[in-house]
Amino acid sequence: MTQLQLPIYLDHSATTPTDPRVVEAMIPYFTQSFGNAASRNHPFGWKAEEAVDYAREQVAKLINANPKEIIFTSGATEADNLGIKGVFEMYARKGNHIITCETEHSAVLDTCRALEKRGAEVTYLKVNGDGTINLEELKAAFTDKTILVCLMFANNEVGIIHPIKEIAAMAREHKALFMTDGTQAVGKVPVDVQELGIDIMAFTAHKLYGPKGVGALYVRRKNPRVKVTAQVDGGGHERGMRSGTLNVPGIVGFGKACEICMQEMESEAARLSKLRDKLETELLKIEESVVNGTVDSRLPHLSNISFKFVEGEGLMMGFNQEIGVSSGSACTSASLEPSYVLKAMGLDDELAHSSIRFSLGRNTTEEQIDYTIEKVSKAVQKMRDLSPLWEMHLDGIDISSIEWAEH
Ligand SMILES: *Cc1c(COP(=O)(O)O)cnc(C)c1O
Numbered sequence: 228m229t230q231l232q233l234p235i236y237l238d239h240s241a242t243t244p245t246d247p248r249v250v251e252a253m254i255p256y257f258t259q260s261f262g263n264a265a266s267r268n269h270p271f272g273w274k275a276e277e278a279v280d281y282a283r284e285q286v287a288k289l290i291n292a293n294p295k296e297i298i299f300t301s302g303a304t305e306a307d308n309l310g311i312k313g314v315f316e317m318y319a320r321k322g323n324h325i326i327t328c329e330t331e332h333s334a335v336l337d338t339c340r341a342l343e344k345r346g347a348e349v350t351y352l353k354v355n356g357d358g359t360i361n362l363e364e365l366k367a368a369f370t371d372k373t374i375l376v377c378l379m380f381a382n383n384e385v386g387i388i389h390p391i392k393e394i395a396a397m398a399r400e401h402k403a404l405f406m407t408d409g410t411q412a413v414g415k416v417p418v419d420v421q422e423l424g425i426d427i428m429a430f431t432a433h434k435l436y437g438p439k440g441v442g443a444l445y446v447r448r449k450n451p452r453v454k455v456t457a458q459v460d461g462g463g464h465e466r467g468m469r470s471g472t473l474n475v476p477g478i479v480g481f482g483k484a485c486e487i488c489m490q491e492m493e494s495e496a497a498r499l500s501k502l503r504d505k506l507e508t509e510l511l512k513i514e515e516s517v518v519n520g521t522v523d524s525r526l527p528h529l530s531n532i533s534f535k536f537v538e539g540e541g542l543m544m545g546f547n548q549e550i551g552v553s554s555g556s557a558c559t560s561a562s563l564e565p566s567y568v569l570k571a572m573g574l575d576d577e578l579a580h581s582s583i584r585f586s587l588g589r590n591t592t593e594e595q596i597d598y599t600i601e602k603v604s605k606a607v608q609k610m611r612d613l614s615p616l617w618e619m620h621l622d623g624i625d626i627s628s629i630e631w632a633e634h
Pocket residue numbers: 240241301302303304305332334379382383408410411430431432434440442
């Protein structure tokens with residue numbers, strides 16, 4: 228048996244390691260084949276362009292798109308901005324109403340908020356306690372000014388997967404475009420833009436074992452032909468929708484990462500969901516622990532668990548030298564505000580504060596999971612042993628009924 232290496236990484240929803248096969252594919256494009264893909268007059272440029280074309284095919288294939296429908300960007304944040312702002316500007320004559328949801332990633336929410344200052348009307352759908360949206364509420368939200376529905380494929384904090392096909396059909400019925408932030412789903416679960424009726428989709432390489440700093444926006448070219456207004460002006464790269472010299476090594480890596488996901492996704496999902504279920508089953512044996520988000524429709528590698536009467540940040544300190552997980556979302560964990568996603572799901576501050584997200588990945592082993600189960604269980608026990616709230620709970624006192632002294 229191999230020695231267990233510490234620390235253990237269980238935060239794959241924040242980022243993934245670049246697969247060594249991806250790095251290997253990228254290396255030549257830093258040195259020998261360093262050309263600018265837009266240089267049309269010599270073999271250096273041709274070689275780079277050829278590599279980009281090949282990667283564009285690999286990326287398109289993973290989501291069943293046409294390579295011409297892939298616009299390379301610097302990542303999903305930029306792609307979300309380009310998709311939403313690009314539609315808002317391009318379809319301004321048709322309307323100004325956008326429908327999104329309270330539990331979207333900040334790249335979507337903050338973009339929508341920025342557009343509200345420029346005259347957009349935005350509906351932020353609420354979610355149920357399990358993180359799902361109410362399709363009737365979505366249906367009721369459409370107006371004759373609705374140009375875009377933007378709902379994420381899978382949530383980054385709790386892993387739930389929205390009914391994309393139904394949502395897309397509803398948008399189409401109301402003559403609105405359907406955009407999804409596919410960042411957490413692409414490469415992990417099947418995503419077929421044709422089958423699902425997706426018009427626009429943002430995703431990124433570094434969440435699917437590719438390099439950081441490269442992503443894409445899928446923009447449908449047929450039935451309907453969708454156009455977005457460029458947000459970065461310049462040399463007219465990417466069919467005028469995103470100027471700037473292409474990140475050739477990054478794009479090559481993105482392509483290779485997509486190809487590997489395509490080949491390994493099915494077996495990986497089966498392997499990881501088994502490990503995730505083991506982790507979850509064991510951690511749920513701890514008293515007063517609950518899974519956040521519906522378990523009926525979610526990513527195979529993620530589990531978000533609240534341990535009542537324990538403060539998540541404090542709990543993490545008990546093992547974060549050895550196990551890398553996240554409480555709330557990595558994007559907001561710089562602050563100690565409880566996660567807005569969990570709050571939108573109706574969790575009170577205390578329960579939201581006691582949540583931990585475990586996200587497994589390609590290098591996760593059963594040995595690591597066993598170690599994590601033991602370590603986290605012990606840490607929860609230790610925190611509770613020190614907690615007067617836990618003692619009161621054991622004495623049958625309803626904590627919510629306590630009136631705390633003002634200070
Ligand atoms: C990580 C993430 C993003 C941001 O992606 P970057 O490539 O880091 O900009 C956007 N949306 C979701 C759902 C994410 O998980």
